[in-house]
Amino acid sequence: MRLESKLPRWLVPPALRISALLLLCALPAAAQQDPYLKLDQNSRIAIEQLSDSLRQLGLSDRPLWSKTLQGIRLGVDNRTIVGAVRKKFTNLRTAFTVLGPVGDAELDAAAAVLEAGAKPSQLSVFKQRQKGRSDLQAFTVWADLIYRSVPGDEAATAITKLWEDGADEATYRRLWNDVQADISQGLNPGAALQARVREAPVRPAAAKPPTPPEG
Amino acid sequence: MNEPKVAILCAAAALLVPAPRGLAAQIVSKIEAGQFSVSDGSLPMNALRLAPSIQLELPHAKFKARGSAFISEQALQLADGIVSGTFTSPTVYGVRAEMTGNASRAVDDRSLGNDQVDVQTRIHLQFRSRGGLWVGGGVARPWRLAVVSSADVTDAGVWAKLGDAAKALGIATFTATFTNFSFTKVASVTDTGSASLSCASVPMSSVVSNGTMRPLFSTAVSATACERNSRFGDLEGSMHWDLGALELTAQMGHRFGDSYDVTDDSRRWSSAMGTIWLNDRIAIVAGGGRQPALPLRGIPARNYAMGGIELAYWPLSRTAVPVSLPRSPLVKSFEHRAGTQGLQKIVIRVGGVETVDVMGDFSDWTPLTLVRRGRDLWELSVPMSPGMHQINVRVDKGPWVAPPNLPMMKDGFNGDVGLLVINPDKAH
Numbered sequence: 001m002r003l004e005s006k007l008p009r010w011l012v013p014p015a016l017r018i019s020a021l022l023l024l025c026a027l028p029a030a031a032q033q034d035p036y037l038k039l040d041q042n043s044r045i046a047i048e049q050l051s052d053s054l055r056q057l058g059l060s061d062r063p064l065w066s067k068t069l070q071g072i073r074l075g076v077d078n079r080t081i082v083g084a085v086r087k088k089f090t091n092l093r094t095a096f097t098v099l100g101p102v103g104d105a106e107l108d109a110a111a112a113v114l115e116a117g118a119k120p121s122q123l124s125v126f127k128q129r130q131k132g133r134s135d136l137q138a139f140t141v142w143a144d145l146i147y148r149s150v151p152g153d154e155a156a157t158a159i160t161k162l163w164e165d166g167a168d169e170a171t172y173r174r175l176w177n178d179v180q181a182d183i184s185q186g187l188n189p190g191a192a193l194q195a196r197v198r199e200a201p202v203r204p205a206a207a208k209p210p211t212p213p214e215g
Numbered sequence: 216m217n218e219p220k221v222a223i224l225c226a227a228a229a230l231l232v233p234a235p236r237g238l239a240a241q242i243v244s245k246i247e248a249g250q251f252s253v254s255d256g257s258l259p260m261n262a263l264r265l266a267p268s269i270q271l272e273l274p275h276a277k278f279k280a281r282g283s284a285f286i287s288e289q290a291l292q293l294a295d296g297i298v299s300g301t302f303t304s305p306t307v308y309g310v311r312a313e314m315t316g317n318a319s320r321a322v323d324d325r326s327l328g329n330d331q332v333d334v335q336t337r338i339h340l341q342f343r344s345r346g347g348l349w350v351g352g353g354v355a356r357p358w359r360l361a362v363v364s365s366a367d368v369t370d371a372g373v374w375a376k377l378g379d380a381a382k383a384l385g386i387a388t389f390t391a392t393f394t395n396f397s398f399t400k401v402a403s404v405t406d407t408g409s410a411s412l413s414c415a416s417v418p419m420s421s422v423v424s425n426g427t428m429r430p431l432f433s434t435a436v437s438a439t440a441c442e443r444n445s446r447f448g449d450l451e452g453s454m455h456w457d458l459g460a461l462e463l464t465a466q467m468g469h470r471f472g473d474s475y476d477v478t479d480d481s482r483r484w485s486s487a488m489g490t491i492w493l494n495d496r497i498a499i500v501a502g503g504g505r506q507p508a509l510p511l512r513g514i515p516a517r518n519y520a521m522g523g524i525e526l527a528y529w530p531l532s533r534t535a536v537p538v539s540l541p542r543s544p545l546v547k548s549f550e551h552r553a554g555t556q557g558l559q560k561i562v563i564r565v566g567g568v569e570t571v572d573v574m575g576d577f578s579d580w581t582p583l584t585l586v587r588r589g590r591d592l593w594e595l596s597v598p599m600s601p602g603m604h605q606i607n608v609r610v611d612k613g614p615w616v617a618p619p620n621l622p623m624m625k626d627g628f629n630g631d632v633g634l635l636v637i638n639p640d641k642a643h
Binding site (some may be wrong): 035063066069071072076080084087088104108109112116134136137141143146147169176 | 574576579580581582600601602603605615622623624625626627628630631634636638639
């Protein structure tokens with residue numbers, strides 16, 4: 001049975017044009033409903049496998065899906081996205097191996113440092129958790145120093161030394177501000193870091209217990 | 216598939232458009248006060264002019280109300296007022312549609328006040344937020360000016376931005392437009408007002424057009440009136456230069472049309488205006504030039520000069536410290552501070568742009584558009600849990616970059632990303 005239009009004939013063409021325009025507006029909105037639609041099936045399976053592996057370790061898989069979404073939003077091809085997610089998985093697993101059970105935020109930050117170029121062994125200083133002390137700022141500044149071409153070993157030595165000396169977040173923040181300013185003035189990144197680390201305040205050395213007299 | 220089914224399918228598909236979540240609206244209000252001098256061939260008039268305006272901006276709509284009044288010889292006289300609304304569609308592959316409606320009133324000694332309603336649609340094509348063009352058309356319907364019928368308006372234009380808001384020379388926007396007006400003038404045989412067409416004063420002759428004789432005027436419905444199909448086009452160029460605290464605007468134009476539609480004093484016009492911002496709220500403005508006649512409103516061409524103060528009443532943050540870094544040349548500063556209920560307020564200072572977006576792991580990498588809170592101040596409150604977050608910023612839908620004044624790292628996709636630390640004690 002043929003449906004007959006109830007619209008007046010003169011209204012049909014404008015109605016079609018308006019509907020087409022609304023459809024054009026709706027298409028990007030519909031695509032935004034599920035961003036993972038842009039992943040092909042193989043890529044999605046690969047990422048889900050990595051996600052399962054991470055959950056089996058008792059870790060959150062949110063960083064992996066966040067990295068996936070980041071690649072999708074930036075318009076990166078699926079192969080590159082999977083590669084980046086795989087790298088993220090490896091760094092999270094390594095950070096967990098070195099640091100042990102830590103919060104998701106610390107683990108993600110430590111993985112970011114590894115992703116920036118730090119070595120796993122350099123993270124071991126942060127394994128001993130200190131109550132009331134957050135290592136997030138230390139990891140953030142560490143990743144940035146490597147980004148600004150400070151040699152990896154020099155950056156690791158500076159950050160871990162400050163950590164062992166009891167540096168707080170303000171100290172790391174100040175260090176970052178000063179080093180960044182020096183680099184923008186044209187100073188060599190490694191030299192800038194060395195100079196500023198020497199200026200950073202350190203806690204006084206703990207008094208040694210008295211040595212009993214011989215004899 | 217027949218037409219009704221296509222129409223039904225398109226309408227059903229259109230229902231997929233989700234309702235906008237979290238409308239970000241902002242209100243901007245300002246008032247101009249100054250000395251205004253106008254001369255249109257008769258005695259010059261000097262008056263103190265007040266021009267308040269208020270604007271409400273939504274993601275895809277903008278509403279504006281503006282008026283002006285003159286204080287002359289201790290009397291307050293309304294000059295004009297306009298209420299307008301603009302609706303824009305989302306931008307798809309650089310193309311967006313726009314519809315504007317205006318209702319306005321202009322008061323002039325000769326016109327004794329006339330109202331006009333305009334509706335116009337445009338299609339815009341934008342190129343990387345640095346340039347674009349548009350075409351459009353609409354209708355202008357004047358009231359209380361019986362000598363002019365509804366006018367068909369068609370327009371087209373191009374625009375381009377040059378420069379960088381963060382650099383010494385600032386950023387300049389150049390615009391060229393052509394607007395064509397086509398309307399019918401109607402006049403009574405006894406009407407001799409200067410803003411109207413007098414049947415008795417104009418010779419009822421013919422004109423040669425395309426080799427054929429055609430009457431210049433046609434008789435109207437009644438024997439006591441005559442009408443003429445009139446048309447003129449305005450070609451106008453403008454430049455707006457944003458140089459930090461200084462803004463300069465210049466315009467010049469030329470009107471095309473035959474001598475019955477365009478008087479000699481309206482063939483060309485030009486004007487310029489300068490604004491110096493003393494701070495984010497107060498500016499000194501000065502300018503002058505020549506305005507062309509507005510035949511649809513019965514207002515003649517006029518020279519004008521003005522100087523005064525502009526007061527901007529938008530809420531401002533007093534703690535943002537501008538820091539410029541080479542990485543993000545357009546973004547001057549980035550700041551974040553704890554808000555209420557686990558929200559973090561992001562404050563970005565960048566001038567000379569239309570939109571500012573951020574995205575990061577806190578938004579599942581969905582772009583979030585900031586709300587303009589000042590001339591170059593943008594804000595947005597977003598929920599962020601304690602931890603290290605990755606964040607990017609972009610202006611005018613350009614490339615994503617790491618914000619200034621933040622540590623950063625490679626993002627694994629050949630780009631950079633900023634690192635933002637939210638500590639538990641600062642998350643509330």
